Amino acid sequence: MQPSQVNGRVVLSSQLAKENLGQTQTDIYTQTARPLDVIQQEIQNFISTLGFTSFRYSSVPTSLADTKTSSFELDHRADGREGFGSLPDKLYNIYYKNIARHDNLLQSVIASNGPVFHEPASDIARTFYRDNNINSHLCLPMRWQTGHDWFCLFTFQSPLSTEELRSHYQTIQDSLNSRALGWHLELMAFRQHKFNPYIVRKILTPRTRHILKLAADGFSSRHIADMTGISDNGVNYHYREAKRILGARNRAHLVALAKDQKLI
Known part of the structure; x- marks a missing residue:
């Protein structure tokens, strides 16, 4: 079953929600189109109550699993054009300019359909995270209403250790997953062109x-x-x-x- 449009709002069927996210409510609706800064503040306010310090929402081309053959350049993501969030732009910029090629974050989420608790793959990545007080990441891939070769990704930064975050997620997953899915469907319904990496990067003119x-x-x-x-x-x-x-x-x-x- 797929999300559908009803009166200008996106509806996710309860069956799809239940199968994929453990939801029990009848339907999940997005709002009408809202400014990104309003959505960003709403997300930040909510995740703060769950103990996260910041977040990033962005699109990911699946071809980046192999950066040698991909049409996309990994370090181009440093400008942040594929997404938005409360994670400081400076950190995002440094990560994709200097760290991403030594880390396995994108490869891990591209290979997964479920939540990923990111473990840095190198000393340089571990040092970068530690120096910026990021002890762990929760990554939630969002594949509804995206393209065959790209999807969207929420990353939530946490002061907890990875093992502590795994345990904490068990207590918050229902509320976090449903809210994350609602935000994602809203963004895809009204602003997909802002996140589609092929359009953003003008891979096709x-x-x-x-x-x-x-x-x-x-x-x-x-x-x-x-x-x-x-x-x-x-x-x-x-x-x-x-x-x-x-x-x-x-x-x-x-x-x-x-x-x-x-x-x-």
Whole structure:
């Protein structure tokens, strides 16, 4: 069962909630569109009552599991454009510029569908966390209403040790999971374009996405060239670039991938 739209609000079915998050309420609704700073303050206020010091919400391309072949650059995440949160921007910047390549945080969450209690993978990562009074992380992947090749991630920073956090999570998971899911669905319903990493990083240009949309609507290359005012060769160039970036085998596969990743 999938989330659905009702009167402009996103509804998560109680069955899906129960299966994935242990919820018992009838439905979970998002609010109408709200400013990000309002949502950020609401999240911070709530997680503070659970003992967390800060949080970060961001999108993660699954291709970053292998940074050598990914179309995305790990250190580009240092600018924070894929997300927001109360974790200081300076720490986020330093982490992705200097630490991320020596840590396994993204690889761990990409491989998991459930909560991840992050254990630093190197001395440099452990030192970075210790120097900034971050003793442990709880990571909650959010895969509803995202693309096939990307998802969103909540990370919550805690002063507890990892083992203490594991134990603490058992007592707070129902309330934290349901609230996190509600915030995620709200953000995806009204601001998905702000988090979709393909759009944020302009992996496909707006012109390329427009051409793919026309192709998905059934127009031929000749018609697309006439409609966009570029040559046949220009249309084919956009196809080639998009196929290279998305790893498509042919034009039909390209359109299917673009739809699946919610690029068109």
